[in-house]
Amino acid sequence: MPPEEPSTRDRLLDAFETLLVTEGSRAATLDAVAAEAGVSKGGLLYHFHSKDELVEGMLDRMRLMGERDATAMRTAPQGPVDYYLETSVDSGSAFDRALIAAARIAQENDERASHALAELRDQWFAVLSDHLGDEALARTIQLIGDGLYFDDTSGFTDPRALEHVRDVLARLDL
């Protein structure tokens, strides 16, 4: 069967994430989300009764994608380290967008978002640590990934950053 059109509900979550990522949390109003998704505010509020429910819907979807990502990382042909570093620079994937959006929400002092992100990080660290058998190295690589991610989402783009990291890791026989 052909791929289904995204439901209005999913288009609303997409719109919410897009606004959070590109314009920040102050711009992600119900009005703006509805307009971005091409529905009225009343239409939005039928699917999500409040802004809080919009946040919860977004985090639920992110957690689902997180499960799949951890599996992909464990079984990646290039190995978990390279998979992790590659996916730390924003590929524009739906998962990346969800992660950045959740980080924006977490910064507004939202415990649910902070907690969901912390759980994802713990999963990633477990995969790296299991694979490398070296906690210090696993943590350092996670920090490099965090740095790549932070730079990328902050607009500090160095196109050669990943190449430089691989160069340095090679000196550690990785």
Place this chain on the structure above:
Amino acid sequence: MPPEEPSTRDRLLDAFETLLVTEGSRAATLDAVAAEAGVSKGGLLYHFHSKDELVEGMLDRMRLMGERDATAMRTAPQGPVDYYLETSVDSGSAFDRALIAAARIAQENDERASHALAELRDQWFAVLSDHLGDEALARTIQLIGDGLYFDDTSGFTDPRALEHVRDVLARLDL
């Protein structure tokens, strides 16, 4: 002479930064900033005619602290690398608070904030690169610093992170 009391102007900038860092940009309203600084909204608007001027005042103050930080990094007794990594975990200093606050503003699509932060990053990279004579290593260390900073400001605290990084850098004869 004794240290001066902070001016109302400085207390307003402090309050703005504190709210941005602890509760995010949505919470940093003029009302909230005035209350946090212990003045009325009218009092605030005497010193800063608009929210935009508040942002500019904050960035100006941050740039000033940035100049001093770059000098301190170049002349640090423990060397630039360790100085940089140490100051990448939030020490609670006024400069750290300003950096985090500026990052929050930058995320709201503010070019002035993004540009000011990019200039600071270029200064830090120049000091690291000059000292190490190795661009790949300098960039990797900057990424680790970014990761430490990101984790710290996101509430992902690993008290042994810095220790782990030092361990790995030692394997590179640093």
Place this chain on the structure above:
DNA sequence: GTCTATATTCTGATAGAC
């Protein structure tokens, strides 16, 4: 399921008293 209309509160900003 989606829309329009409306109520309520919040936000940024002005004017003018003290």
Place this chain on the structure above:
DNA sequence: GTCTATCAGAATATAGAC
């Protein structure tokens, strides 16, 4: 320099028509 009073517009949310 700081305050109170006030306003226009935005933001979240409800009610009810279609």
